[in-house]
Amino acid sequence: MTWTDNYQKAFALSYDDGVYQDIRLVEILNRYGLKCTFNLNSGLMNADSVWEAEGVKVERMPPEGLPELYRGHEIASHLTRHQNPVELDDETLHADILRDKAALESLFGSDVRGFAYPFGAADSRVKQVLAGCGISYARGVHSTHAFDLPADLLHISPTCRHKEDTLFALAERFIALTPDCPQIFLLWGHSYEFDMQRGWERFERFCERIAGHDDIFYGTCGQIFI
Numbered sequence: 001m002t003w004t005d006n007y008q009k010a011f012a013l014s015y016d017d018g019v020y021q022d023i024r025l026v027e028i029l030n031r032y033g034l035k036c037t038f039n040l041n042s043g044l045m046n047a048d049s050v051w052e053a054e055g056v057k058v059e060r061m062p063p064e065g066l067p068e069l070y071r072g073h074e075i076a077s078h079l080t081r082h083q084n085p086v087e088l089d090d091e092t093l094h095a096d097i098l099r100d101k102a103a104l105e106s107l108f109g110s111d112v113r114g115f116a117y118p119f120g121a122a123d124s125r126v127k128q129v130l131a132g133c134g135i136s137y138a139r140g141v142h143s144t145h146a147f148d149l150p151a152d153l154l155h156i157s158p159t160c161r162h163k164e165d166t167l168f169a170l171a172e173r174f175i176a177l178t179p180d181c182p183q184i185f186l187l188w189g190h191s192y193e194f195d196m197q198r199g200w201e202r203f204e205r206f207c208e209r210i211a212g213h214d215d216i217f218y219g220t221c222g223q224i225f226i
């Protein structure tokens with residue numbers, strides 16, 4: 001955590017599944033100088049990966065163009081096919097993490113050391129397998145509504161999901177903080193959720209509020225946690 005040499009507060013985003021709405025998300029983040037970790041499934045980058053969520057069409061993107069799209073952000077593993085890691089035996093899980101990591105490293109030309117638990121499914125056995133595959137940190141899904149450093153880098157709980165009502169109140173609390181130890185605001189979600197209920201407009205308002213503060217380090221999860 002070298003950012004703590006110069007900052008006591010860090011802000012990061014972590015978005016899952018590599019869907020088409022990430023294009024609009026990246027455009028907004030780049031405009032505000034915000035950094036995100038994108039958790040991708042290397043085995044699902046094809047046209048078969050389409051579903052519907054609350055009336056919104058969701059489709060994962062093919063690999064072509066992704067290195068350009070995500071440039072300046074971080075890529076992390078989310079298993080090759082979004083399997084539930086708790087349901088895989090040690091050997092299968094180990095092989096799948098290594099396969100996903102290698103495929104993403106070759107596509108993006110950068111080290112993959114982060115992971116997000118598909119379905120938020122985590123336990124101590126899965127953590128051990130992750131560590132054995134060279135994964136340095138892993139993100140879960142349970143909101144803390146707090147900014148403390150994670151006690152366990154292999155099961156990091158985010159501050160909140162962008163859909164939550166408390167998003168703006170948390171932003172105000174974070175901006176007002178003058179901490180004497182490092183504090184982190186980690187936001188997560190799926191970009192297709194912005195297609196629902198004027199989510200893009202609300203998210204842009206949030207970015208406008210959280211960005212551009214001299215006392216906040218804006219980095220990817222890898223830059224913040226490793």
Ligand SMILES: [Zn+2]
Pocket residue numbers: 016017078082118119
């Ligand atoms: Zn996912």
